[in-house]
Amino acid sequence: MKMNKLVEALKKWIEKREEGVEKKGRISAISREIPKTKGEACSEKKSGEEDKNAEQAKSNEKTGEALQAFSEEEKDRGGQAMRVVPVYNMMILPNSYIYFQIDNFRTLAGKTVEEGDKLLLAVLHKNEVDTRALHKEEVHPIGVEGTIKEISKDGYAVVETGNRVRIDALSQVEGEPLLLQTTPLYDVEDVDREEAAKKLQEIKEELKGLVERFHAGKVMAGMIDHHQAIQEVACVLSPWLSLNNEERYRVLQEDRLSVRTKMLEQIIYEYIEVTKVTTDARTQQQEDYQKLYKEQALQKQIDYLQKELDEMHPEKVSDLRKFELRIAEAGMNETAKKEAGKILNRLKNEGTNGQEAGMLYDYLDFVTGLSWKKEEQKEIDLDEAEKILSEDHFGLKKVKERMIQQIAVMNLKKQQSGSILLFVGAPGTGKTSIGKSIAKALGRKYVRVSLGGVRDEADIRGHRRTYLGAMPGRIMDGIQKAGVSNPVMVLDEVDKLSASYNGDPAAALLEVLDPEQNNTFTDHYMNVPYDLSDVLFICTANSLDTIPAPLLNRMEVIQYQGYTPKEKFEIAKRHLLRKSLKGVGLQQENVEITDEALENIISDYTREAGVRGLKKRLDTLCRIAAVHLVKGKGEKISVGKGDLREYLDMNPLHRREVKEEGKPGIVTGLAWTAVGGEILYIESMFTKGEGKLNITGQLGDVMKESAQIAISLVKSMFPDKAKLFKENDLHIHVPDGATPKDGPSAGITLTIALASLVTGQAVSPRIAMTGEVSLEGLVNPIGGLPEKLMAAERAGVKTVLIPKANEDDLRDVPDEVKEKLQILPVKTVEEGLELCEIKYTKSGLEVV
Numbered sequence: 001m002k003m004n005k006l007v008e009a010l011k012k013w014i015e016k017r018e019e020g021v022e023k024k025g026r027i028s029a030i031s032r033e034i035p036k037t038k039g040e041a042c043s044e045k046k047s048g049e050e051d052k053n054a055e056q057a058k059s060n061e062k063t064g065e066a067l068q069a070f071s072e073e074e075k076d077r078g079g080q081a082m083r084v085v086p087v088y089n090m091m092i093l094p095n096s097y098i099y100f101q102i103d104n105f106r107t108l109a110g111k112t113v114e115e116g117d118k119l120l121l122a123v124l125h126k127n128e129v130d131t132r133a134l135h136k137e138e139v140h141p142i143g144v145e146g147t148i149k150e151i152s153k154d155g156y157a158v159v160e161t162g163n164r165v166r167i168d169a170l171s172q173v174e175g176e177p178l179l180l181q182t183t184p185l186y187d188v189e190d191v192d193r194e195e196a197a198k199k200l201q202e203i204k205e206e207l208k209g210l211v212e213r214f215h216a217g218k219v220m221a222g223m224i225d226h227h228q229a230i231q232e233v234a235c236v237l238s239p240w241l242s243l244n245n246e247e248r249y250r251v252l253q254e255d256r257l258s259v260r261t262k263m264l265e266q267i268i269y270e271y272i273e274v275t276k277v278t279t280d281a282r283t284q285q286q287e288d289y290q291k292l293y294k295e296q297a298l299q300k301q302i303d304y305l306q307k308e309l310d311e312m313h314p315e316k317v318s319d320l321r322k323f324e325l326r327i328a329e330a331g332m333n334e335t336a337k338k339e340a341g342k343i344l345n346r347l348k349n350e351g352t353n354g355q356e357a358g359m360l361y362d363y364l365d366f367v368t369g370l371s372w373k374k375e376e377q378k379e380i381d382l383d384e385a386e387k388i389l390s391e392d393h394f395g396l397k398k399v400k401e402r403m404i405q406q407i408a409v410m411n412l413k414k415q416q417s418g419s420i421l422l423f424v425g426a427p428g429t430g431k432t433s434i435g436k437s438i439a440k441a442l443g444r445k446y447v448r449v450s451l452g453g454v455r456d457e458a459d460i461r462g463h464r465r466t467y468l469g470a471m472p473g474r475i476m477d478g479i480q481k482a483g484v485s486n487p488v489m490v491l492d493e494v495d496k497l498s499a500s501y502n503g504d505p506a507a508a509l510l511e512v513l514d515p516e517q518n519n520t521f522t523d524h525y526m527n528v529p530y531d532l533s534d535v536l537f538i539c540t541a542n543s544l545d546t547i548p549a550p551l552l553n554r555m556e557v558i559q560y561q562g563y564t565p566k567e568k569f570e571i572a573k574r575h576l577l578r579k580s581l582k583g584v585g586l587q588q589e590n591v592e593i594t595d596e597a598l599e600n601i602i603s604d605y606t607r608e609a610g611v612r613g614l615k616k617r618l619d620t621l622c623r624i625a626a627v628h629l630v631k632g633k634g635e636k637i638s639v640g641k642g643d644l645r646e647y648l649d650m651n652p653l654h655r656r657e658v659k660e661e662g663k664p665g666i667v668t669g670l671a672w673t674a675v676g677g678e679i680l681y682i683e684s685m686f687t688k689g690e691g692k693l694n695i696t697g698q699l700g701d702v703m704k705e706s707a708q709i710a711i712s713l714v715k716s717m718f719p720d721k722a723k724l725f726k727e728n729d730l731h732i733h734v735p736d737g738a739t740p741k742d743g744p745s746a747g748i749t750l751t752i753a754l755a756s757l758v759t760g761q762a763v764s765p766r767i768a769m770t771g772e773v774s775l776e777g778l779v780n781p782i783g784g785l786p787e788k789l790m791a792a793e794r795a796g797v798k799t800v801l802i803p804k805a806n807e808d809d810l811r812d813v814p815d816e817v818k819e820k821l822q823i824l825p826v827k828t829v830e831e832g833l834e835l836c837e838i839k840y841t842k843s844g845l846e847v848v
């Protein structure tokens with residue numbers, strides 16, 4: 001903008017100047033090019049003497065008293081009052097035209113400047129100087145005389161310069177023009193004029209070539225043509241020259257015309273070259289930008305047209321295009337987007353019939369099918385959540401309470417996930433299905449991932465794509481099925497994971513569940529990170545024994561105790577029957593099962609801690625009702641206790657009930673199994689022999705050790721009977737022979753069985769017991785107490801001996817079970833013996 005203004009102003013001025021020259025008679029080109037020599041300057045001075053005298057008089061008049069400031073001597077030496085225009089970083093050359101911005105010029109020269117005013121251009125040493133009180137030391141010794149040729153309305157002042165002068169003295173009275181004393185300086189004319197004219201022409205051509213690239217190129221080229229001397233060109237270019245003040249002054253200082261001309265040539269050519277390079281670079285950059293903008297604009301147009309076409313013919317949208325759209329819209333992170341883009345390009349290059357096309361296609365289909373967007377955090381109404389949980393599941397108070405706590409914390413912390421819960425319990429106790437209700441209560445998608453039998457790390461983390469038939473892992477597969485990034489994911493049967501030579505899946509699961517790492521979980525197949533931090537993980541297991549400790553550490557265990565017959569009855573009435581009816585398309589009124597029949601199904605046709613078997617029996621009854629209905633035998637079937645044998649087509653299950661009568665050496669024990677609690681008998685017997693020990697019934701190492709402890713304890717408690725162990729072989733058996741059993745909790749049962757054997761005193765089969773025993777005879781705590789007590793109650797046991805340390809666990813035992821049992825906590829084997837009425841004296845001598 002500024003440059004354009006300057007160009008305009010210059011143009012006008014040059015036109016005007018040309019007119020003036022025409023009128024007055026053109027100044028010879030040579031005289032402009034080559035400054036006047038001393039002789040010429042003198043002769044010219046004479047010819048214009050009259051005018052000059054008049055001008056001088058006018059100037060003197062203006063300054064008046066200011067002249068007084070010079071000493072008489074100085075006045076004699078030619079001291080005169082003159083307007084001094086101090087300049088800085090400007091190209092000041094004799095016999096040329098200098099262009100000033102008008103405002104700037106007025107500041108430097110004074111407000112009252114007029115066309116025709118004489119002045120002296122002095123070069124400052126420093127930029128910031130108080131020009132109203134200028135001192136000789138502040139200006140360079142050589143200046144240039146000049147006359148104001150024009151003060152244009154366009155905002156420019158033009159000064160025509162004359163000779164160089166040496167500034168001998170300078171004096172200033174504030175508010176008055178400067179007084180100065182100068183001596184004219186004459187150039188040493190040592191140039192060949194013709195040669196100089198030729199060089200000037202060359203420079204002008206070069207310049208014209210350069211300005212052609214500019215916006216106002218034509219105007220500028222015209223102006224260049226009018227320059228009649230190299231110094232004029234240099235002065236016009238002054239604002240754009242990258243020279244400092246001193247370098248500029250050095251040109252002015254030079255007396256020899258040949259050297260000065262060379263300097264100027266060099267300066268101008270340098271300017272031309274630098275400008276060429278920068279404009280070339282700029283043009284290149286502009287071209288690059290233009291190309292980019294053009295490309296973008298074209299791409300936008302293509303996208304728009306493609307979209308229109310796709311909308312008109314959705315059936316014709318190609319798979320590649322579909323992937324393109326899905327990648328753009330999926331909300332993927334940068335890495336995933338890049339990877340998907342790369343694979344899409346490979347697919348494009350390969351073509352749909354290429355060797356790898358199938359694999360590439362599957363990959364894109366998978367990653368673009370995932371939801372990458374973060375789901376919004378929902379505020380969950382606790383009452384509503386509680387209601388949903390209660391509607392779907394009967395009982396399970398502890399689980400529901402814990403879940404409500406979790407939701408409250410998630411609400412407070414504005415998080416979508418929280419602690420990882422591990423539901424442990426017997427099959428069919430509702431561990432998996434409550435996960436679904438939790439998802440419903442949270443208003444989130446539910447997905448179940450079964451980990452049963454997983455042995456390969458790749459099952460969790462996926463196969464690398466280089467494998468033939470590579471697939472994503474089960475976790476990412478689950479996420480894709482859920483279609484959201486924040487589902488409730490139930491990892492079923494984490495206790496059934498096992499390590500193999502293909503890596504440890506539990507270790508991979510650690511990464512999935514660890515909140516520190518799971519926001520960048522990288523499935524090998526996807527090869528890009530995915531944020532799992534919003535997924536609410538719930539794990540289920542039947543037992544804790546096989547879960548690796550590091551994995552267990554990350555979870556909060558919630559035990560499922562198994563249901564009492566009463567609870568099963570309620571579950572069947574409220575939930576299972578309805579589900580079974582729905583499963584076969586019947587209504588409530590099509591099947592009537594009497595309460596007695598239902599109780600009988602629970603007691604005689606199922607033997608389980610959960611309700612899965614019960615559900616199967618109800619399904620059978622509903623199927624029979626369906627056949628009945630379809631055959632037109634009636635709208636409804638009624639099922640009473642007596643019909644069960646026929647309808648269920650099975651014998652009542654053999655109920656493990658306690659024996660009626662006790663026998664020495666046989667004692668009732670309690671066991672915990674993955675399917676709930678069970679009663680078992682420890683049987684012991686002496687046979688003729690020589691002190692050998694026979695253990696049968698598939699007992700594990702720990703249980704065998706418990707038998708050894710029991711023998712040692714009995715020997716020490718009944719020393720007089722110890723010889724029995726030496727003289728006879730001892731056989732210990734635990735039915736069911738085919739079921740493996742292990743664990744230390746049969747310690748007390750084994751000890752009392754042996755005590756009963758050696759003393760010949762029978763223990764009532766209605767007394768059952770559980771507890772680990774130490775060599776000291778102390779009874780230590782055991783696990784699974786609620787299940788064991790439920791089993792005892794089912795089997796008709798009346799009294800149960802439990803370790804004293806397990807007393808607290810009685811809180812988890814249903815009241816109806818506690819009501820039916822006499823539960824006796826014991827600290828030592830001695831107490832146990834007493835309660836079983838085995839006579840025993842501390843000395844061990846008084847055994848009856």
Ligand SMILES: Nc1ncnc2c1ncn2[C@@H]1O[C@H](COP(=O)(O)OP(=O)(O)OP(=O)(O)O)[C@@H](O)[C@H]1O
Nearest residue numbers: 392393394426427428429430431432433571575611
């Ligand atoms: N408390 C309950 N209320 C209502 N229905 C229940 C309850 N407990 C279990 N069920 C029902 O029993 C069936 C089996 O439950 P589920 O599959 O959740 O058992 P699970 O504990 O996960 O078993 P597994 O350990 O074998 O996986 C489901 O149909 C479930 O709805």
